Amino acid sequence: MWESTGSAVRALGALPSLAAAGTLVWAVARPRAAVRQRLGRLARPTTVCAALSLITSFALPDSGLGSGWKLAEAAFLLVLLAVITRWSPPRELGPALPLAALAVTLWPLPLVAGESFLESVGIATFWLLPVAAAVAAGAYPRRQEARRRSAVAEARSAQRLQLSRDLHDFVAHDISGIVVQAQAARFVAATDLSQAMLALERIEKAGLSALAAMDRTVEMLRGPEAAATEPLPDVSQLEALIENFTSAGATEACLDLPPVVTEMLSREAGTAAYRIVVEALTNVRRHAPDASRATVAFVPTATTVELRVTNDSGARTGPARRRASRGGLGLPALTEHAQALGGTLSAGPYGDGGWRLTAVLPATRHG
Incomplete structure (x- = not known):
């Protein structure tokens, strides 16, 4: 009878080790594609194994298995x-981590029950070191993967923002020109076919x-290498932009661009200046x-x-109309861009019902 009782005690004492080993085997003895999914489901089995370890360590300190078995259990x-x-x-790490750390830290204490309190504390503190090492071994790659995912998410967000800015700054400008030319062609088609043909040519352009x-x-969606093959327009192309704007509508636009400006602005600042002019002229066409x-x-x-884009008042324009109009990505995004370059951008009423946009961009070379 005593022999059977001792066998039962030994079996109970071995249960945590067998459970922990079985949990690991269950997780890895699968096709490689399923291993990671199973590894992510080990928190609850680990909680059970740790609880069994604590119970057997203190309820069955004399199981007869010896310290070697408990050492394997801790491993x-x-x-x-x-x-x-x-x-x-x-969400599953909350109970599993502290319980498993407690089981590893306290397993030697029942074996040294006769030692002093300070010695027991020292032994438990010593076993905190492998616990910290195990947690660090798992936490470091987890942190690296989290940082990589965050970097990928930020890069995708920045790319989406850049794409939306490009579509707003350039495509919206051209489409507004198409609308103006289509309206003009509709009015002159019945009386002046040549002017209608010119409007159609501008719509095509x-x-x-x-x-x-x-x-x-x-x-740009294909990658930075592909996007870099065609540089974005800068201030050197403003003259053609102004000519197209003037020919597309009733508003006459003029450009005052001293030659030294092209040399003073960096490529990025020149591109920003071009975008600002496009946005300002698009707003003139839409709102004035x-x-x-x-x-x-x-x-x-x-x-x-300093870049200034100014328009005078029209029959249907003015500060009230500008404030009531719907905003877009343009001016807020361009303001952020100008600030990122070390400059400023502001816009507001000017003169008798007119409007002015002012941008100050840093120069790479003194004028």
Whole structure:
């Protein structure tokens, strides 16, 4: 009878080790594709194994298995600690981590029950070191993967934002030109066929420009190398932009661009200046279609280049109309871009019902 009782005690004492070893075997003895999924489901089995270890350590200190068996049990728990720290969902780590750490830390104490309190504390503290190492072994790759995922998410968000800005800044400008030309062609088609044909030619040109901008956006989706093959327009192309704007509507636009400005602005600042002019002229076309004149002027200073886009009042424009109009990605995004370059951007009423946009961009070379 005593022999059978001793066998039962030994079996109970071996149960935590067998459970921990069986848990590990259950997780890895599967096709490789399913291993990671099973490793992420070990938090609850680890909690059970740790609870069994604590119970048997203190309820059955004399199981007859010896310290070697308990040492193997602690080793299995340390492996489980590292695995669940690496793979388990955060919501399941709450009970599993502290319980498994407690089981590994306290397993030697029943074996040294006659020692002093300070010695027991020292032994438990010593076993905290492998616990910390196991948690660190799982936490480091987990943190690295989290940082990688965050970096990928931020890169995708930045790319989506850049694509939306490109579509707004360039395609919206061309489409607004198409709308203006279509309206003009509708009014003159019955009386002046030649003017209608000119309007159709301008619609075709604006449509091709919009398609080119969309092609550039698609190239950006293929990767930075593909996007870099066609540089974005800068201040050197403003003259053609102003000519197209003037020919597309009733508003006459003029450009004051001193030659030194092209040399003073970096490539990025020049691209930002082009975008700002596009957005300003698009807003003139949308919100002040009856404005008679729009002026784009660059004023170089010692350390900056000031860009001013001004339009006079039209029959249907004014500060109230501007404030009531729907906003878009343009001015807020361009303001952030200008600030990122070290400059500023502001816009507001000017003169008698007119509007002015002012941007100050840093110069890479003194004028």
